[in-house]
Amino acid sequence: MSKVEDFEELRPLLFSIAYRILGSVSEAEDAVQETWLRFDGSATRPTSTRAFLSAAVTRISIDVLRSARARREEYVGPWFPEPLLSDPYQDPARSVELADSVSMAALLLERLSPLERAVFLLREVFGFGFDEVAAAVGRSEAACRQLLVRARRHMEAGRPRFTADGQERQELATRFFDALKDGDVGGLQQLLAANVELVGDGGGKAPQLAKAVMGAENVARLLGTVFPWLLRIDVTFEQHEVNGQPGAIFRDRDGKVLHILALEVLDGQIRSIRTVLNPDKLGHLGPVADAWAIDREVKLARRQRN
Template sequence: MFGFGFPEIASTVGRSEAACRQLAVRARRHMDTGRPRFEAGRREREELAGRFFDAFREGDADGLRELLAGDVHMVGDGGGKAPAGTKPIIGADKVAQVLAAVAAPLVRIGIVVEPHEVNGQPGAIFRDRDGKVLNTFALDILDGRIQTIRAVINPDKLRHIGPVADSWAVAREWNQARPSPERRLTPTA
């Protein structure tokens, strides 16, 4: 690696020597196969994202589950300034259930999901009934499955897109639209 040994690389990147050696082995193997890291072309990724957001709008947990990698991660960034989970949700079953559960109340209160490229990935911008930005989703896709769903709801990170919605007001309205009180959006620090 540009004349540096594994001890220097490990120190620089904050990983163990063994981890750095393993990364190097994988990188060499990857380069030897000549296969691109991301196999899905732009069209395939957009089609998968389209099916994902259709299933999301319909609250179709089974349809969502089919599109997710088994170990999919869903992470949210509220930055302490918006309602968001503090821990990632991991696994196709859990992520599909959560997404299906939030979809109907969102649609009921007038949230619109607009497919849109987000940080170079297929994704969507969620807008309130007044057209203000509520949050974004970016989808990391590999091997024909969604590996990670990155939700950004932190208003400071959304302002460049346009006027930002009051996510706390939307959360209160969403909670009223939910049929069951045990699944309420709660503020996090």
């Protein structure tokens, strides 16, 4: 095969590695493009194209993540990953690992260093051998084994594994969105964990909560109040998987993307609700709505009704 054909065959894998390291669709796409430029510019063909490209995209992503962490310290409000609606890389033998590693809970685990994150992903999620991992991150196999031990410890301590099967999560999500549509505060509260958290990422570029809302009663009351108003001004939503978990895309009356809502389900209850409103993180999904204009419409509709 030609270089182009080799690269395109591996593009889904390269994007999936980069996205899981960076948590950004746009930055992952840039990393993949830079990987192509390095591959295209190499004078000789590597013995293993997969190993060469995986190593290249990993190193590029690590460098980008190191600089991105400094920028995120100045980010306005909570930082969430750019929503991923579908993972281009599929491997039935590793479907559980792939789904779990793309969840927002996993991507938000900042306690891992860039190297630990890369080693964990390559070894545990994508099944690379330690020789390939070592070559990719520029460390010895022994060092990579130590990095993996630390990463496993952080991963196990810092986030849940989503044990509910897909059908159970989807049924729970359907009940949640039905109650949301109806403004059924009681119905919502029954589906929420007692310590549920509702958090929004607007990045200072869209209306967002001043702080996280905690507790089933508080979250249910807020959702049961706000979303009926959105529906009254023709905001619509469609259920969609978001980062491997149930969620929805909300659109304005013109079909533009307003925000993404993602649910984290554990033990038959919703334990976290995350919304992404920052327009910079939604552009890869299509035209983006003016969230500030929607906010003004909601406030006006409330005044008129009251």
